[in-house]
Amino acid sequence: MDSAEFRVRGKEMVDYICEYLETLGSRRVTPSIEPGYLRPLLPEEAPQEPEDWEDIMRDVDSKIMPGVTHWQHPRFHAYFPSGNSYPSILGDMLSDAIGCIGFSWASSPACQELETIVLDWFGKAIGLPKSFISSAEGSKGGGVIQSSASECILVAMLAARTQAIRMLKEQAGDADAEDSLFLPRLTAYCSREAHSCVEKAAMISLVKLRVLEPDENGSLRGETLRKALEEDVADGRVPFFVSTTLGTTSSCAFDSLVEVGPVCKEYDTLWLHVDGAYAGNAFICPELRHLMAGIHYADSFNTNTNKWLLVNFDCSCMWVRDRMRLTSAMVVDPLYLQHDHSNQAIDYRHWGIPLSRRFRSLKLWFVLRRYGVSGLQSYIRRHCRLAKHFEQLVNRDNRFEVMNDVKLGLVCFRLKGTDRINQDLLAAINASGKLHMIPSVVKGKYTIRFCVVAEHASEADIEHAWEVIQEHAKEQLEALHI
Ligand code: PLP
Structure with missing residues (x-):
């Protein structure tokens, strides 16, 4: 061609x-x-x-x-x-055409510099603490684009592992000890509601993961973590990483950072990661930032603009409070990748696993500029309003119950009754091809998740979806003579 x-x-x-x-x-x-x-x-x-x-x-x-x-x-x-979104598609198109492999400043200066600047823009727009913003005075932190939230969490865990092993070697007074000697004692923590990618990160990192019970609202609480840490330390284990979630996949619940954060700070070896893969985008609205109270305790944070900010996959944004602590786990430096400006410039090859990287910041830059912060706020607010509207529709029908505290765009609901009825209801709706939803377990019960997804979703769309759900529920209940 x-x-x-x-x-x-x-x-x-x-x-x-x-x-x-x-x-x-x-x-x-x-x-x-x-x-x-x-x-x-x-x-x-x-x-x-x-x-x-x-x-x-x-x-x-x-x-x-x-x-x-x-x-x-x-x-x-x-x-x-x-x-x-169209601006994002155009950004990716241009990135494909430029076709640079931006792993270092020398490999494509604009690709490195735009990523740093746009991550600063976006970090400020969602109200992250100054320590995460690379241009803020005295900051040692900054942002990077990874392919997925799974990768952000793995990279954070690997950095935390490196930091913990270094400390253990110092304590042992044996700088030459094999890293693997310390692995069996390292323990990471998350809530049962954390995304399965935390488990995968622990598998890859060869560390033990202790999965903690959240409270009845799906939130990991400080006391639960404290108890687990104390037990494990008494057992000779070394807690090194806590992965918390703001906006869990099952029910959009929020771990309590204001409680978990101070507990983490009592342990030198602990790295606190905050996964806001979906919900983090919502903090572009100041009135929703109370949901990230305690974020100043975090060592790292991620949110996927390719989920809820109109940016096409892949564009998972990650910030760290101390970039040296991240990169020291990732640096390899063969001659063929070195260049004369390494000391003044960011080389993103040290911030993650792959060497080759696409020019992903272009599409985020296009979206931030074309919608403006105000346009993105309106988009998030409309989705939140529509979720509330759906919640009201469910609440008005006494055959159904809402199972989560609807704070953003996700409503978890079910027919009052057995898990089986709900499984059949969801299967029938999905088989019809008229609507697509997936299940989760909330408060121990099989639940149907309804997420507001389409960019231009309207009240009419939500009401139509509810009609489809009601029709299928009627058929289901009639078949069971209920
Ligand atoms: N964390 C949360 C809270 C998620 O909801 C998801 C996926 O939906 C992930 C992590 C994994 O995201 P990714 O597919 O970007 O790895």
């Missing part, structure tokens, strides 16, 4: 994307296909000769689209939002 053809195909693709996003509502939200549907539709081998663009796009329509779950569909209420 030469640039003349790209101009034509590119414009056609923009039309295709607009058409797709504008008419999405008329499709099933989930596909109606079985596993393995695609293999018989495609050849066994890649084509030897170039194919016509029209043929490729025809296959997109006839073979790929039937197998797509439409996350941007107005009836998609599963998981958390998958950020998407």
Whole structure:
């Protein structure tokens, strides 16, 4: 494809994307296909000769689209939002065209510098403490874009592990001791409500993870942590990492940072991470910042703008209070990656696992500029209002109950009755292709999660969803003669 053809195909693709996003509502939200549907539709081998663009796009329509779950569909209420917006798509398009691999300042100065600046912008816009903002006076911290919240948590855990091992070596007076000697004693902590990626990070880091019980509202409390730490220290273990969550996946609950933070500060070796993968974006609204009270105790924090801030995957923002503590766990420095400005500039290759990095800050920059903080605030506020509206609809129907404290865009609800009825209800709704939701367990009961997802979600969308749910509930209850 030469640039003349790209101009034509590119414009056609923009039309295709607009058409797709504008008419999405008329499709099933989930596909109606079985596993393995695609293999018989495609050849066994890649084509030897170039194919016509029209043929490729025809296959997109006839073979790929039937197998797509439409996350941007107005009836998609599963998981958390998958950020998407035209400025962000354009940012990614430009990033793809520039095609730089920005691992160091020398490898692409604008790619490194824009990431630092935009993370400062966004960190300030969500009210993070100054210590996380690289340009703030006296700050040793800063922000970085990772691929996922899972990666942010793993990287934070690895940095905490390095810090703890260093301290243990100093205590042992044996700087040459093998790192692995200390691993069996290291213990990380999280609540039962933390995302499973914390467990995965502990598996990869070869450390023990102690999973703590949250209170009846899904919140990890200071006393629970304190008791566990005291027991473990008495047992000769070394607590080194606590992962807390603001906005849990199951029910959007908030751990108590004002309680957990001071407990962590009593232990030199402890690193406090705060995972706000979804909810962190909401702090762009000052009136929601009370939900992150205690954030000043955190050593690191992450939020996914690719969830709830209209930025396309991947754009998981992470900040640390002390960048040296992060990078000292990640630095390797072969000659071929060194350059003359290492002392004055940030090299993001030291801030995470991959060497190669895309120019992801472009799309976040585009979104922050094109919507402005005020536009993003309106978006978050509308989603929160719509979730409250849905909560009211549920509360008005005495066959149902709301299971979480609705603070942001997630409502957890269920039919009063057995888990089985709710499993059947959700299965029937999802099978209809009219609406898509997923389950979670809240307060020990099978619950249905309803998340406000679409950028332009309206009251009418929420009311339509509620009608679909009520219709299916009626059928379900009638079949059971209830
Ligand atoms: N943390 C929370 C609270 C989440 O809800 C999720 C995913 O939804 C994750 C972490 C994992 O996110 P990622 O897919 O970016 O790794």
